[in-house]
Amino acid sequence: MxxxxxxxxxxxxxxxxxxxxxxxxxxxxxxxxxxxxxxxxxxxxxxxxxxxxxxxxxxxxxxxxxxxxxxxxxxxxxxxxxCDDAACVVACPTGCLTKDEETGFTILDHDKCIGCQYCRSACPFDIPRHTGVGLDGMGIKINKCTxxxxxxxxxxxxxxxxxxxxxxxxxxxxxxxxxxxxxxxxxxxxxxxxxxxxxxxxxxxxxxxxxxxxxxxxxxELPENPEVPQMTRVEDTTMKILAGVGAAGVVAGLGLSFATGIGYRRDEMRYDEKTGDIVDVDTGEVVRHIDKEAGER
Missing domain, CATH: 3.30.70.20 (Alpha-Beta Plaits)
Incomplete structure (x- = not known):
């Protein structure tokens, strides 16, 4: 490396x-x-x-x-x-977070951040933080070490x-x-x-x-085996599917996701590899299901 x-x-x-x-x-x-x-x-x-x-x-x-x-x-x-296999980069739907090929650092572009906070949800170290308030004006911007x-x-x-x-x-x-x-x-x-x-x-x-x-x-208090959550890889696949409807559709979908309370935290939901369901760990309720052929529903 x-x-x-x-x-x-x-x-x-x-x-x-x-x-x-x-x-x-x-x-x-x-x-x-x-x-x-x-x-x-x-x-x-x-x-x-x-x-x-x-x-x-x-x-x-x-x-x-x-x-x-x-x-x-x-x-x-x-x-x-x-991280070389950076969960935040995988989770970011806009390209705000990327890997610098020469140094290996995970860098950011504030202008591309839409404040979805998927990066923080995905990070096994819980590192990304955000400044600003409100998704409606896209005022939330990521902040982390570059x-x-x-x-x-x-x-x-x-x-x-x-x-x-x-x-x-x-x-x-x-x-x-x-x-x-x-x-x-x-x-x-x-x-x-x-x-x-x-x-x-x-x-x-x-x-x-x-x-x-x-x-x-x-x-x-560092995790023993940190890795990109499986759910984050599912989200990444979903975003690529949504990309077909254009950037505006992706942004709208993200806003709706958080507005309806299905923006996830890794300690609140889990991914069931057998069924493809994303399940609430407290209630067992299926929050989201990924159909491999049809996409998310």
Whole structure:
């Protein structure tokens, strides 16, 4: 696999959030108080999650241990994984989300976004966020990490990487970043961190964000076997069928889908491979059926 990758080493990260700030500054993203202020929830993480104005969040996890402080920190990075087999790209009906062939990054074109939010529904990492309100005026637009594709094309590293003082972040050829991650994991194993592992090498067809997880996956809340949901591939087939009626018909169909409550979330519906039905997991009701010859009905 060719391309580049962002390298993140959780064992070196101090959660200073310099990367988080750099991302905001370079991409000219606001930090409104209503999105960043929060009541005490037991966590020092801020903001609590990604939002329409925040593409990168450093996560905070605490665990009991035998040190004098009684806790240990597991700092993590939450942002786009830039999967080679990207569910968001498969789900996007307008071509807003595409793969950059040279870098491997998943990039976006805001002008093509219609605010359907299918990308967020499909993403196994729940990364895409949207800004704006209302489908009627198409005011909702996707926002997520682009790998600072503008900087990379100019021969520079992503903004987050340039501001990392403890060298937890790096950027370069993907194969080199994987080799660096594997060597670091061996060092961590030798130091007694038996659960340390590389994440992103093979997941979702291979990612262009490579993580070194000091404590394994559990502390970082990453999925074990992320993949494009089968339902998303069904949706992609359906959209290609609908494309025959023209772009206006596709947009109208998307608006009707969400207006009638059949826009899906992966934790609310499932795909039955035997029947082709999309079923509500709570009620068992058939929400949608795909006929292979006739299309969706």
């Amino acid at each position: 060719s391309g580049v990758a962002i390298y993140y080493d959780a064992s070196r990260c101090t959660a200073c959030k310099g990367c988080q700030v750099s991302c905001k500054v370079w991409n000219e993203l606001p930090s409104p108080m209503e999105k960043n202020s929060q009541e005490w929830s037991g966590s020092l993480q801020n903001p609590p999650d990604l939002n329409g104005d925040t593409r990168l969040v450093m996560t905070f996890r605490e665990a009991d241990n035998d040190t004098a402080w009684g806790i240990d920190w597991a700092f993590g990075r939450r942002s786009c994984m830039h 790998g600072c594709i503008d900087r990379v094309r100019a021969g520079r590293a992503p903004a987050c990487v340039t501001s990392c003082q403890p060298e937890a972040l790096d950027f370069g050829d993907r194969d080199e970043m994987i080799a660096k991650a594997e060597a670091r994991v061996e060092e961590l194993h030798a130091k007694g961190f038996s659960k340390a592992r590389v994440y992103g090498k093979d997941e979702c067809g291979g990612c262009h964000t490579i993580h070194v997880l000091k404590y394994g996956m559990e502390m970082y």
